[in-house]
Amino acid sequence: MVRWGGLDKLPPGTTVLDVGCGIGGSSRILAADYGFDVTGITISPQQVRRATELTSQGVSAKFLVDDAMALSFPDASFDVVWSIEAGPHMPDKAVFAKELMRVLKPGGILVVADWNQRDDRQKPLNLWEKPVMQQLLDQWSHPAFSSIEGFSELLEATGFVEGQVITADWTQETLPSWFDTIWQGIVKPQGWMRFGVSGFIKSVREVPTLLLMRLAFGTGLCRFGMFRVQRSKVKG
Numbered sequence: 001m002v003r004w005g006g007l008d009k010l011p012p013g014t015t016v017l018d019v020g021c022g023i024g025g026s027s028r029i030l031a032a033d034y035g036f037d038v039t040g041i042t043i044s045p046q047q048v049r050r051a052t053e054l055t056s057q058g059v060s061a062k063f064l065v066d067d068a069m070a071l072s073f074p075d076a077s078f079d080v081v082w083s084i085e086a087g088p089h090m091p092d093k094a095v096f097a098k099e100l101m102r103v104l105k106p107g108g109i110l111v112v113a114d115w116n117q118r119d120d121r122q123k124p125l126n127l128w129e130k131p132v133m134q135q136l137l138d139q140w141s142h143p144a145f146s147s148i149e150g151f152s153e154l155l156e157a158t159g160f161v162e163g164q165v166i167t168a169d170w171t172q173e174t175l176p177s178w179f180d181t182i183w184q185g186i187v188k189p190q191g192w193m194r195f196g197v198s199g200f201i202k203s204v205r206e207v208p209t210l211l212l213m214r215l216a217f218g219t220g221l222c223r224f225g226m227f228r229v230q231r232s233k234v235k236g
């Protein structure tokens with residue numbers, strides 16, 4: 001994702017905002033391996049606490065509670081805005097697109113990797129796709145998935161895009177991750193064992209959803225979308 005976004009060509013000290021950073025995995029990689037100055041934001045104070053605990057002294061990544069629907073940063077604050085798998089949580093995708101672009105400096109780069117559903121505007125979801133999609137939304141509290149085409153249009157509509165939104169479909173490349181997530185829970189049980197019986201129950205409860213995600217991505221109902229945008233020098 002760093003290479004695809006052209007971020008590996010940027011100098012140390014480049015400022016990056018990681019939107020929906022979870023417990024900070026990618027923020028730490030961007031800071032430790034590329035020397036970037038990273039700010040990770042999430043809506044969850046618990047994730048901020050854990051991300052901070054996991055980040056060694058000397059790694060330039062800090063974590064804050066903030067809402068991607070109304071970021072607390074002024075316009076044009078960051079050289080790079082980065083987001084992984086946060087979009088499905090956003091109740092208004094147009095506002096999300098606008099906020100991502102707003103805080104980017106002119107000439108800056110946005111790179112997003114996200115779960116999307118197929119574009120259903122020409123061919124609506126069929127009899128089995130509808131209930132599967134509803135389960136995927138309900139299980140992980142997602143208000144809705146965008147399509148790659150739909151989110152790309154929303155980014156264009158912000159009026160901040162230089163040239164065009166570049167997209168890619170990484171469904172095939174990411175497909176093994178669904179079974180692997182289950183496998184990692186088996187071979188590395190220390191993650192959930194720390195939480196005893198409730199950790200075991202919560203982990204097992206994830207398995208049907210992970211299998212459903214694998215089914216959705218394997219059949220074309222869901223698509224793993226990549227988005228790369230350069231912000232224009234002036235608002236279009």
Ligand SMILES: C[S@@+](CC[C@H](N)C(=O)[O-])C[C@H]1O[C@@H](n2cnc3c(N)ncnc32)[C@H](O)[C@@H]1O
Pocket residue numbers: 019020021022023025026041042043044047066067068069083084085086089090
């Ligand atoms: C599926 S996780 C992805 C975490 C991380 N990017 C990763 O790849 O491991 C989605 C993240 O989006 C965050 N999130 C959800 N709604 C948000 C909001 N309105 N503002 C900021 N973060 C939000 C969640 O707290 C979580 O950290």
